[in-house]
Amino acid sequence: MIAELAQFSSLEQLTALNESMSGVSELLNVITVNGAVSYIGNDVVAAGYSISKTDSGCTDVYFTPSKDCASVTAHIYNADGDIVASVALGSTSGDEHxxxxxxxxxxxxxxxxxxxxxxxxxxxxDGNSVNVSSEVSGTVVGITTSNGTTVLELSDGRMVELLYVSKITGKSSSADTGDADS
Structure with missing residues (x-):
């Protein structure tokens, strides 16, 4: 009987701890979203590979090979995963381009x-494959959450996870400041 009471007491403590941790998790999500609001109107750079094409041109993608390359080719894919263009970029250093x-x-x-x-x-x-990382940029116009993940919506409709943001490059020159005189 004493062992059963001890197990029940342990179960109650674990349940209380679980409820407490759930509350902490919810609080952290609220804090993250509240912090992410400050990104609105700012230009950000984040890990990714999506670009946007509009009548005025295409957004940039930044790429960094893991080492110097004899040849680099950029392949552009549509939403169906089909290659629509390939651009030979030639040799590059292992720096950001x-x-x-x-x-x-x-x-x-x-x-x-x-x-x-x-x-x-x-x-x-030597003809060996070289890993290449890439980043994209855009102006944050909104914030959503999905399954506990905070996602930033960019002005052109692309989405990037807050977790992957590596730089905030400042206020966008096209961002609405909310100033009635502007």
């Missing part, structure tokens, strides 16, 4: 406006 697609498909026609994805294929001087 900027790639801006001109919006032209392999057949020479203009691609439709929308979201595209860029993958990089890179090789060193």
């Amino acid at each position: 900027t790639f801006t697609w001109d919006g032209t498909k392999t057949n020479g026609s203009a691609a439709s406006n929308g979201t595209y994805y860029v993958g990089f294929e890179a090789y060193d001087a």
Whole structure:
């Protein structure tokens, strides 16, 4: 009987701890979302590979090979995963580089406006494959949460997880300041 009471007491303590931790988790989510609100109107850089094509051009993607490369090719994919263009970038160092697609498909026609994805294929001087990381940028206009993950909505409709933001580059020059005189 004493053992059963001890087990019941332990169960009560674990249940109370679980409820307490659940409350802490909810509080952390609220704090994260509240903190993320300060990103609205700011330009951010985050790990990713999506770009946006509009009538005024395409957004940049920043790429960093893990080492010097003899050849790098940027492959642009549509939402269906089909390659719509490939751009040979030549040799590059293992530093960060900027790639801006001109919006032209392999057949020479203009691609439709929308979201595209860029993958990089890179090789060193010995023909070995080289890993390439990429980042994207945009202006934050909104915040959502999904399954406990805070997601930033960019002005062109792309979404990036707050977790992957590596830089806040300041207020966007096109951000609405809310000033009635502007």
